[in-house]
Amino acid sequence: MNFRNIFRYWRTMLTVAEVTLRHQLNDSFILFAILVQPLIIAVLALFMLKDTAANAAMFVVVGSGLTGLWSSLLFISGNSINAERWQGTLESLVGVPTPFDVIVFGKNLANVVQSLLSMIVAYLLAALFFGYSLHMDQPLLFFLSLFLSVFAFISFGLVIAPIFVMYREVQQWQNAMEYPVYILAGFLFPVLLLPGWTTPISYILPPYWAAVALHGTSTASAPLEQTLFAWAMMVLLSIIFLFIASRLFKIMLYKARVDATLDVQ
């Protein structure tokens, strides 16, 4: 994706995001992915981790929220192009003068932002039902981390969506991709528990760096240098994934036009 397009088409992106949010408001699957599943994981993790550390509740709130972000990215953003195809609107979207990746960026923005609800609901659950006194140690750094995390997740989603369109055999593995990222990104436990050979895989996943930054700033468990490094990695990976996404979108649209498969279900 061309970076200038983010600034040139910001109003379009916001409009697409608003329409997407309105469209998805009464979709029960989305409700499940962004609210129910993270909430159940939060309850489970609160019961499991309650005796591990003083700030375990905040760790669970952030971690379960991240599971909601990833599940939403995988299942909703991953299908964002296919969803238009199923509704018969893909041809029109590709035909308008606005670059298609800008439109998908807006859709992903809506998906990721609405997924943040999972963190808010987990926070309320821990505070109201479990009676935890939740304290955020570095609120400013946390919200900056959250902003960069949203951007990193959107960029990652821009790579996943065209891959799912072009390679249906990859999409068939969608159900199996959810937990590996929960594990490799260290959403609810440190990746140090995993075998050493998995660490490089964690390092190339934006959700891992989002977890490092968000856990570190919400519980003050990480030095500032570590948070800054996580931010730098999220920016770097976002740039790389946006570049890869721009190539993938070109290939996907070219292929779809040549094969005349834009409206093929």
Next chain:
Amino acid sequence: MKTLTSNLRLFWQGTVLSYVALFAWLQPVTYMASKIVMPLTQMLFFTFLGSFATGRDNAHFYVIGNAIQITAVSGIFGVTMSIGGERWSGTLVYLFGTPANRMAMFFGRAFMHIIDGTIGVVIALLWGVILFKLDLSQTNLSALALTIFVTTLSTCGLGLLMGCLSLLTANVMFVNNTVYFLLLIFSGANVNLATLPSWMQAISQVLPLTRGIASARALIAGASMQEVLPLLAQELGIGLIYGLVGYFMFQWVEVSAKRRGTLETI
């Protein structure tokens, strides 16, 4: 005798055809992803989470719990697809139009998923042995096999009930997913039930899986068949109750849908 033969034939044909035609995951890659890799990664996630919470020494508690809980993938999702799929594929109207025995037709929808779910649990336990060195040397394997079978049977009983819901609501995947995830808490797969509030423990006691998981843990720790038989009898009873409630609901749905003309509503 002729009626019995006819019903057995109907049971078997319904069993095979509904599994082949309506189980949406029955393609090699999708089956592998949804029935083998996804359950494995789920087990890994909760085992690592449990190890982080209570120490590596307790990893087997989570391995066993999640391996048995995997039967719910077949019991809940598989059975629901085989019943609810009739509606989505437009065959419900023909199904209810036949004079076929409803009980043979209804319970036949779960049969293949009982076998499928049993195999899934065995595979998950083997992963536990390979990856987490789960020790089965003290285990009465035939009792464990019976536990897996009974637990799968009872979970399919719940699945039959959920399948009937899919004939009533378009949001059945929301309900199914929610029930599946709630079982991760209430069945005791990941939490020691004694640490839950009493109202949650009460819910656990009326769900399938709870006693199956307890029985499997006891057997792997060295308990005998006699010690777990009461648990298995209760597990079986709970599954039968869910299955029968599902069957009566299936009959009610048929009458109600015919009366309202909603057999083809999607």
